[in-house]
Amino acid sequence: MVQAFEKVYDSHWYIMGKELKSFEEEYANFNEVAYAIGVSNGLDALFLSLKALGIGKGDEVIVPSNTFIASLLAVSSVGATPVLVEPDAFSYNLSPKNINERISKNTKAIMPVHLYGQACEMDEIKQIADSNKLFIVEDNAQAHGATFKGKMTGSWGDLNATSFYPGKNLGAIGDGGAVTTNKLELAEEIRMLRNYGSKIKYNNEVRGHNMRLDELQAALLSVKLGHLSNWTYERNIIAKLYGEMLKDVAEITLPFVHTDATHSYHLYVIRTKKRDELKNMLYQMGIETLIHYPIPPHMQKAYAYLGHKSGDFPLAEKLSKTSLSLPIWPGMSPSQVEFISHQIKSFFKRN
Known part of the structure; x- marks a missing residue:
């Protein structure tokens, strides 16, 4: 570089x-x-x-x-x-x-x-x-x-x-x-x-x-x-490990991959009704997460002129309230994935 x-x-x-x-x-x-x-x-x-x-x-x-x-x-x-x-x-x-x-x-x-x-x-x-x-x-x-x-x-x-x-x-x-x-x-x-x-x-x-x-x-x-293909492979390995670690947590929905599609895992997005509480707990443990995206486009002030209201796009609204992006990056270690997954499992056991 x-x-x-x-x-x-x-x-x-x-x-x-x-x-x-x-x-x-x-x-x-x-x-x-x-x-x-x-x-x-x-x-x-x-x-x-x-x-x-x-x-x-x-x-x-x-x-x-x-x-x-x-x-x-x-x-x-x-x-x-x-x-x-x-x-x-x-x-x-x-x-x-x-x-x-x-x-x-x-x-x-x-x-x-x-x-x-x-x-x-x-x-x-x-x-x-x-x-x-x-x-x-x-x-x-x-x-x-x-x-x-x-x-x-x-x-x-x-x-x-x-x-x-x-x-x-x-x-x-x-x-x-x-x-x-x-x-x-x-x-x-x-x-x-x-x-x-x-x-x-x-x-x-x-x-x-x-x-x-x-x-x-x-x-x-x-x-x-020149490194992108290897980075994508790493992201898929990390995503697979998340899936294995979190598959038994009934309170969350893991990413779905269409049988004919591949995934580059720019984001690893889970869903849960307790999204905000989980996000706050992870933050307290030093784990940064993000919400993609907290406000659906039709609810943005910039697009009020389209005339949409709450309830017009229920699935998009549901996703905005339940989605949470977990950390994922090339070079992320298995121990880091395990630590994050352990915190998530512990949270739901307590709640």
């Missing part, structure tokens, strides 16, 4: 150089797509994808009701309307069976979010999109390297967005993101939109943006990318 930093620093070339080009090629190869375009962050990757597809005012985009707010922000940022769909009760991902009833004459795209690191049921989602002539824009921010039926997340859609936020499985030292695609015309459009609407310097073809991944982040990500 230090060598990568020094190489960029000494090159005196910090934007749109060979480090970015190299990383884009490496990430496209990793993600099994023809093109990857480095951009400023995951939200911008989603925004640019929707904009490149011509989605805007008067259009609708189907988004899961259980997701991080960025999925909706990208839709509203291009002037379109997010249309929420309840997730699957087991995987917590966008449920194919709930999509059709939300499609209207204004629907232009479906945005599957591979939540927590598990791939959505992309074959059915793609079938629905194709039969209704809709675009697919995958939100692949949490699932680097995950697959559905052997095909990588981030390779199913017309355009697909990912994030390299520092906490992601493939994280930069700062913000970063990328758009992946197999379509040359769309890749060129994204490249132009991220760079002031310009292919040639000072020649601006469209009203673009400054949303580029810089050389330093690209160089650091290239180093980390």
Whole structure:
């Protein structure tokens, strides 16, 4: 990592150089797509994808009701309307069976979010999109390297967005993101939109943006990318150990993995009715946990204009009140997993 930093620093070339080009090629190869375009962050990757597809005012985009707010922000940022769909009760991902009833004459795209690191049921989602002539824009921010039926997340859609936020499985030292695609015309459009609407310097073809991944982040990500498969393997080993340690605790629901999906375990999320009490106890024992996510998008003040109320998306609301993300990271020791699991089991024995 230090060598990568020094190489960029000494090159005196910090934007749109060979480090970015190299990383884009490496990430496209990793993600099994023809093109990857480095951009400023995951939200911008989603925004640019929707904009490149011509989605805007008067259009609708189907988004899961259980997701991080960025999925909706990208839709509203291009002037379109997010249309929420309840997730699957087991995987917590966008449920194919709930999509059709939300499609209207204004629907232009479906945005599957591979939540927590598990791939959505992309074959059915793609079938629905194709039969209704809709675009697919995958939100692949949490699932680097995950697959559905052997095909990588981030390779199913017309355009697909990912994030390299520092906490992601493939994280930069700062913000970063990328758009992946197999379509040359769309890749060129994204490249132009991220760079002031310009292919040639000072020649601006469209009203673009400054949303580029810089050389330093690209160089650091290239180093980390070489370790990502091993890190994902480690995360799966840790998740398996959690499962073995906690399988007999009746009061919690462990993560479910679809038989055709793989999971990159960006997050290890359990569910319990005593979530808040458990979280507080673990904190007192020096164990940090997080809630993903405490307020569903339809209950956020920013989206009050959609007119939703409490009870409109009961499963998303239930998940927001019962989900708890336990610590998981590459290098986490079995003894740490055992200690956390022991504290959880002891809590429920006492309660």
